Amino acid sequence: MAQNRFATEIYFDLNDKRKIPALGLGTIPSGDPKGVKDQVIAAVEAGYRHIDTAWYYGSEKYIGEALRELSAKGVKREDLFITTKVWPSFYHSPEKSLDKSLHDLGTNYVDLLLQHWPVCLRGGEDGTPTEPKDKDGNLLYDDDPVTGEKFIDVYNAIEDIKLNTDKVKSVGVSNYSIPKLKQLLPNVKKFVPAVNQIEYHPQLPQKDLTDFCAEHGILVEAYSPVGGPGAPVIKLPYVNELAEKYDVSPNEVINAYHILENRSVIPRSSNLERIQTNIRLPKLTKDELRTLYQIGVVKPTRYTNDPWGYGLGFRYWKGDTLSKNFD
Numbered sequence: 074m075a076q077n078r079f080a081t082e083i084y085f086d087l088n089d090k091r092k093i094p095a096l097g098l099g100t101i102p103s104g105d106p107k108g109v110k111d112q113v114i115a116a117v118e119a120g121y122r123h124i125d126t127a128w129y130y131g132s133e134k135y136i137g138e139a140l141r142e143l144s145a146k147g148v149k150r151e152d153l154f155i156t157t158k159v160w161p162s163f164y165h166s167p168e169k170s171l172d173k174s175l176h177d178l179g180t181n182y183v184d185l186l187l188q189h190w191p192v193c194l195r196g197g198e199d200g201t202p203t204e205p206k207d208k209d210g211n212l213l214y215d216d217d218p219v220t221g222e223k224f225i226d227v228y229n230a231i232e233d234i235k236l237n238t239d240k241v242k243s244v245g246v247s248n249y250s251i252p253k254l255k256q257l258l259p260n261v262k263k264f265v266p267a268v269n270q271i272e273y274h275p276q277l278p279q280k281d282l283t284d285f286c287a288e289h290g291i292l293v294e295a296y297s298p299v300g301g302p303g304a305p306v307i308k309l310p311y312v313n314e315l316a317e318k319y320d321v322s323p324n325e326v327i328n329a330y331h332i333l334e335n336r337s338v339i340p341r342s343s344n345l346e347r348i349q350t351n352i353r354l355p356k357l358t359k360d361e362l363r364t365l366y367q368i369g370v371v372k373p374t375r376y377t378n379d380p381w382g383y384g385l386g387f388r389y390w391k392g393d394t395l396s397k398n399f400d
């Protein structure tokens with residue numbers, strides 16, 4: 074791979090014979106979700122063809138506006154890859170959640186529908202509240218967060234949408250640990266998840282999980298590639314050393330960390346210039362990729378530690394008091 078290749082040119086094969094662009098745009102809004110419209114337009118005009126969203130993010134309406142504007146400029150829907158997700162409080166009605174997303178996005182299908190978390194929270198018919206709590210502030214689950222199996226039914230219901238409608242092309246999961254995948258895989262109806270979207274960056278070593286996914290033909294997508302707000306990962310001295318060596322930005326080093334190891338990556342930014350320039354793919358060596366990985370082996374850090382994720386069997390989950398030893 075020549076050093077001047079662009080990340081936007083790379084596509085990976087999914088296990089259902091479809092393809093996914095390696096670089097996608099994340100769309101959790103930073104502040105006002107209206108800003109996501111211009112972020113999507115800037116990204117697509119810079120060559121991105123993959124947009125990652127979710128009903129939960131509240132940005133789908135603005136992505137829809139961007140898609141309409143891009144369509145008027147000649148960008149075809151079929152050239153874009155759009156992902157959305159079913160949030161735990163909407164677990165009881167994945168198709169209804171998807172219909173809301175499709176309505177806001179202004180499209181009649183998504184390329185990938187993910188189960189956002191293998192968790193069932195007690196949301197109402199419309200999926201709200203998204204984080205239901207009792208009067209003491211404890212999350213209200215509809216199934217035991219550690220031992221429950223309802224999350225498997227949710228994935229099966231997502232499979233049904235693919236089986237019975239034209240509303241999704243591929244189906245997958247997000248935030249699945251090895252123990253949760255081991256529970257799910259013998260129980261899929263027809264479709265092994267095409268994707269598992271997880272937090273991944275050089276500070277969070279997860280070779281066991283990525284190897285497990287590879288063995289089962291599941292593509293790993295890296296979220297929070299620079300660690301989310303404050304972008305702690307791009308402050309790592311070795312990331313900056315590589316950025317200088319290859320004359321690219323630290324963000325591009327991080328994208329390459331994933332793409333060169335066959336993981337799709339979905340950075341976000343509210344800074345349009347940052348979106349547009351985050352597309353070169355430096356050809357890091359195997360040794361450099363290994364050294365980046367070792368940063369997390371020495372000092373593992375997970376930035377997403379949401380309370381509903383306790384008990385999922387992930388390593389390094391701060392405050393996890395529910396998981397047993399799953400190894």
Ligand SMILES: NC(=O)c1ccc[n+]([C@@H]2O[C@H](COP(=O)([O-])OP(=O)(O)OC[C@H]3O[C@@H](n4cnc5c(N)ncnc54)[C@H](OP(=O)(O)O)[C@@H]3O)[C@@H](O)[C@H]2O)c1
Binds near residue numbers: 103126270339341347
């Ligand atoms: N499946 C899931 O449960 C899940 C969970 C989290 C995220 N995701 C997906 O993954 C996407 C990306 O993850 P993320 O939103 O956690 O964030 P991320 O891409 O790791 O980090 C984004 C943050 O880093 C900042 N940043 C990036 N480059 C910077 C630079 N060079 N200098 C200073 N600040 C910089 C951005 O600020 P600026 O806006 O100022 O650039 C923004 O606040 C999400 O948008 C979403 O689509 C999925």
